[in-house]
Amino acid sequence: MTSRETRTLVIAVILFGLAALLPFSGNGYYISIGVTIAMYVVLSTSWALFSGPTHYISLATAAFYGLGTMIVATGIEMVPYVVLLLISAVAGAVMAALVGLATLRLSGVYFVIFTLGLAEMIRQLVSWLQNNLGGSRGLYVLTDLTEEHIYWELLALAGFVFLIGWWIGRSRLGFAMRIIGNDETVAAHCGINTARSKILLFMVSGMVAALVGALLAPRWTYIEPNIAFSPLLSFEVVIMALLGGTKRLWGPLVGVIPFTILLEVIEANYPSQTILVLGIAFLLIVYLVPHGVVGRLEQSFAKFRKGGN
Amino acid sequence: MKRRTALKLAAASLIAGSLTVGTAQAGDTVKIGAVAPKTGPLAGGSTVTHWPNIHLWVHEVNARGGLKLKDGRKMIELIEYDDQTNPGVHIKAAQRLATQDKVDFIVAPYGTGFNLASAPIYAKHGYPQIAVSAISDKIPELTKRYPGIFFTLGSTTSFASAVSDILSKMRADGKMGSKIAMVNVADAFGIELAETARPIFKKAGFEIVYDKSYPLGTQDLSPIMKGAKASKPDAFVAWSYPPDTFGLTKQAITQNLDVKAFYTAVATCFPAYGKVFGKSIEGNLGAGGVDPTTPAMKAYRKAHMEVTGKPADGWASANTYVSLQVLEQAIEGVGSVDRKAVTQFIKDNTFKTIMGDIDFVDQVSHRYWTVGQWQGGEFYGVASKGMPNAKPVILKKGWK
Incomplete structure (x- = not known):
């Protein structure tokens, strides 16, 4: 470990420690914003782990997330919650592997379209199973978990995702991904098993998203399939990750935080025109921050170093 | 560059300001919050059944001179948010009402899922939650869990x-x-x-x-x-x-x-x-x-049309209005915005509403059309x- 890495690690641990203190503020409002931020940080960081280096835009987040939610909802009355979390993680990874096997051998655009349809397909499948086998089972998740617990769980998961991301960045797999992202043909010629690498990374991403869905299920109490599989979620995650920047591990993080706060301000102040104001905000973001927050920051740093004003 | 920086600072302070809006308040109004869909899949239902009745009720109470409390009449100040039919947004908005806007009471949400997702927040802050558009077969379990929740539309x-x-x-x-x-x-x-x-x-x-x-x-x-x-x-x-x-x-x-x-x-x-x-x-x-034939219902439906410009529906519109009447009479009965006392008042009393006398047995009203x-x-x-x-x-x- 280089001294620079040690420094980054120390800073990261301190930041996590500070973030973990939030629930002690006792203010439910800040905690609920914290949960939202933590959720999007985990989802968009794990999304960027796969989509960042490969440039494959996955719109499957809602599918994995919904899968995790529905697994918890269906099993909560029979199986301990911790076991359900494990099942969700495994199910997410397995589903990602299946989807990856079917689509990641194809070129990018087929993958995008397939993942977009995936959430809807899984939702219909779950509804069908529920309708024909489960009955009303799988609608209620009554636990004693509070927002504080969910926040800490998500924070721990975020730590895990950052560690994985850091490890992948240093590993052969990460190196292979960067080559694939730059030119897949070259990668194949170098002897990289491109399909296997992509599937592996997609599995990590799918596993994490399913786990987030499972962790959040107790927050909703009453699970409706159309809410568990909200297609909007997939797009939000992509927008936030891109706003932050996908080249750095912490890129999505600096996208999620301003985005969530912006959403919050709009929702609080324009209750009747939320969607309209949001649309205008999107336009402004694309116009003013085309390279993401990270790009902007790096630009500013470069200027600063050059001794500019 | 300088102007940019100033602009950014202004934007940042604007954001910070709007996040803490409403913390300092005058005590001459009763603040009532409402969160429900104005957009998204459930908006079609809530804009027929839910929102018009809140507006009608606030309009009528304020037209009468406000809520009659021990320390005089107080007008209702309504704070409303759109949950976009998204439970995550709803939870944030409910928290915002409770801890930032510090509203005195909250109108129960629209939809079973939203009533259940926000119930822990209401329970924590002691808000009575007279749920209307929430139909469940888990009512006994839910009322035991949340002492301030009331069900009015059946199972x-x-x-x-x-x-x-x-x-x-x-x-x-x-x-x-x-x-x-x-x-x-x-x-x-x-x-x-x-x-x-x-x-x-x-x-x-x-x-x-x-x-x-x-x-x-x-x-x-x-x-x-x-x-x-x-x-x-x-x-x-x-x-x-x-x-x-x-x-x-x-x-x-x-x-x-x-x-x-x-x-x-x-x-x-x-x-x-x-x-x-x-x-x-x-x-x-x-x-x-x-039952559109009773004088009370006739008057209600006429007022609904006049104030909101829309006809009331043939079901939960009336129940929604009734839930607000119950809240109103409980607040006036207690004579203050003491939420604990108001919740207890709802449990202990019978209320005269446009659907007749309403009372609650184990937090459930057993008078509703099916x-x-x-x-x-x-x-x-x-x-x-x-x-x-x-x-x-x-x-x-x-x-x-």
Whole structure:
């Protein structure tokens, strides 16, 4: 470990420690914003782990997330919650592997379209199973978990995702991904098993998203399939990750935080025109921050170093 | 560059300012918060049933000079947020109302999922939550968990068994046979109702000759109706949501489904349903109902039209208004905005409302309409729990 890495690690641990203190503020409002931020940080960081280096835009987040939610909802009355979390993680990874096997051998655009349809397909499948086998089972998740617990769980998961991301960045797999992202043909010629690498990374991403869905299920109490599989979620995650920047591990993080706060301000102040104001905000973001927050920051740093004003 | 920096600073302080808005307050109003869909899938229902009644109630109370408290009359200040039919947004907005806006009371949300998702927040801050648009079969468990939650619209079982009772009576009178075609929307509420109804129908001796579901958002419902028609049922029952209530009715008219009873669930009571289908829906049964003949209901419906510019629906509009009347009388009864006392007052007292006297047994009101029917262009209650003056059910006679 280089001294620079040690420094980054120390800073990261301190930041996590500070973030973990939030629930002690006792203010439910800040905690609920914290949960939202933590959720999007985990989802968009794990999304960027796969989509960042490969440039494959996955719109499957809602599918994995919904899968995790529905697994918890269906099993909560029979199986301990911790076991359900494990099942969700495994199910997410397995589903990602299946989807990856079917689509990641194809070129990018087929993958995008397939993942977009995936959430809807899984939702219909779950509804069908529920309708024909489960009955009303799988609608209620009554636990004693509070927002504080969910926040800490998500924070721990975020730590895990950052560690994985850091490890992948240093590993052969990460190196292979960067080559694939730059030119897949070259990668194949170098002897990289491109399909296997992509599937592996997609599995990590799918596993994490399913786990987030499972962790959040107790927050909703009453699970409706159309809410568990909200297609909007997939797009939000992509927008936030891109706003932050996908080249750095912490890129999505600096996208999620301003985005969530912006959403919050709009929702609080324009209750009747939320969607309209949001649309205008999107336009402004694309116009003013085309390279993401990270790009902007790096630009500013470069200027600063050059001794500019 | 300098100007940019200044601009950024201004933007940052604006954001910081708006996040803490409403922390400093004057005490001369009673602040009431409301979060419900204005956009998203549930907005169609909440803008008919939920929002107009909140606006009507606030308008009327303020027109009277405000709420009568011990330290004088206080006007209501309404703070409303759109949850975009998204529970995550809803939770944040409810938290914002409780901890930032520091509202004195919150109007219970619209929809079962939203009432349950926000219940822990209400419980934590001690807000009474008089839920209307929330129908569940877990009411005993939920009321035990949340001491401030009240249910006013009944349970899944009461809705399913009311339909079964009506059909049983028609059969006993020799007006129809035992064959039921049952369909449901494959989504939370539809699945729950179908699941509850199946054993109830069977126990009552009915034969379910057709039992199909369709996904939420299905555009073409003609195969469903074709299948139902081919099974030659005596009665057609659909546990449906608003879009499919309209879709199924349209298909029944097109295919001229010949049944003695035709039931669709949510939105059958909407004024738009009567407007769209006119005379052809004479005799259609649906979830809900009202007794539009009492003087109190007449006055309410007139005021609803005048103040909000929209007609009240034939079901939960009245219940929503009743829930606000209960809140109003409890606040005035206590004479302050002490939430704990108000919650206790709701549990201990009987309230005079536009639907008659309402009280709560174990946090549940047992007075509500369960089935209504279109008769002569008006949606009347034909079956209820504890409501007087139910109209006799008529037979469905064709679709002309």
